[in-house]
Amino acid sequence: MREAWTLAGAALAPAIWGSTYLVTTELLPPGFPLMAGVLRALPAGLLLLLCVRRLPPLSWVGRLLLLGGLNFTVFWALLFVAAYRLPGGIAATLGATQPLMVLMLSQWLLGAPWRGASVIAALAGLFGVALLLIEPDMQLDSAGVVAALGAAGSMALGSVLTKRWRPPVSALTFTAWQLVAGGILLLPVALLLEPGFPAPSWRNVAGYLWLGGAGAALTYWLWFRGIEIFGPTRVSALGFLSPLSAVLLGWLWLDQSLSALQLFGTGVVLLSVWSSQRVARSARAFKGISGGSRA
Known part of the structure; x- marks a missing residue:
């Protein structure tokens, strides 16, 4: 039951991130996206740091700067x-x-097996997501494409390294350290x-x-x-809920329309998330059985 609640919490995160576009356009001053990132990361990280009352050891500063840079500074700037x-x-x-990207990086850095079903999901x-958001008359910009892929790659690498470089502290403490590091790096930019x-x-x-706070x-x-509990491959698949949440919030709060194609895309996204979790759960159960048989 505890694992189920942890997985539900991880799914809640991208659903809340989907509100970023709505909040940014409706509540924030236009033209200051990087400062919005600073005010999103640094105060939250400092508040959590006051709660946990634990500073990172000097040996961890370099890793935390890299993780904070990947998960927040580079990710938000390119985004x-x-x-x-x-x-x-x-x-x-x-x-x-x-x-x-997480699937590939997990195999390379964590030795995680490459499962065809996970790739298909x-x-x-x-x-x-493409069915939900792409319109026929949209035009591409090469620098924008590179930035979008770079943002995805930065967060993917940060997620995998978060699993690989897990310090002997609580997830709350680790989150506080990364938020502070990311905010400090983003502030001068x-x-x-x-x-x-x-x-x-x-x-x-x-x-x-x-x-x-919430975001x-x-x-x-x-x-x-x-x-920490399920690994980056399983958790990253929940990220598809973020654009889905953004579309649904736009429909609920901004009176944006939903076409039949978008409704179909909604079903595809939900099926993908369900399939990815089912594959990961089956693989975990098989690993537990095989490990028990060897014992």
């Missing part, structure tokens, strides 16, 4: 470049290649590229509180906890 240069549907679809999820940040209104503050502190703790 915003892609968002500015590509239609949202194209950017989100390219970002949905992350589970495939990841491709199905990518296809479902934001100050350099986005001068003149305005004094926030109460509406802006509400948006930053949501993105920093960072809570969700990344749930996400990293899921990776």
Whole structure:
């Protein structure tokens, strides 16, 4: 039962991340995406650090800077470049290649087996996201495409290394360390590229509180906890729920329409997530049985 709740929490994380577009467009000042990333990561990380009251050892600083850079700094910076240069549907679809990247990186860095069923489920999820978001008249921009794929690759590598470099601390502590590292690295970039940040209104503050609290502190703790228990391959497949959540929130709150093709894409995404979890659960059960028989 505890594992089921952990998996549900990991699934909740991308569902909440799907609200980022809605909150950004409705509550945040336009033109300051990097500073939004700083205000999302650094205060949340410092708050968690006050809760856990544990600083990382010096031997871990280098790894934490790399993990924070991959999972937050590079990921968010490239994500915003892609968002500015590509239609949202194209950017989100390219970002949905992350589970495939995690499959390859997990085999290389963790020695995880390459399962055909997992690849098929990841491709199905990518296809479902494309049905949800891509429109026929969308145009590509080469720099935007590279940025979107780079963002997906950064988060994929960060997720796999989070599993490989697991320190002997709680998932909450590990999340706090990474958020602080990522926010510190992103701050000078934001100050350099986005001068003149305005004094926030109460509406802006509400948006930053949501993105920093639910959208960072809570969700990344749930996400990293899921990776700790289930591994990056199984958890990354849940990421398809993020664009699905974004589309559904747009339909509920912004009165955006849903076509029959998008409804079909919704079904494909849900089937992909269910299939990926079923494959991972079966493989885990088989591993447990075979391990028991050898004992």
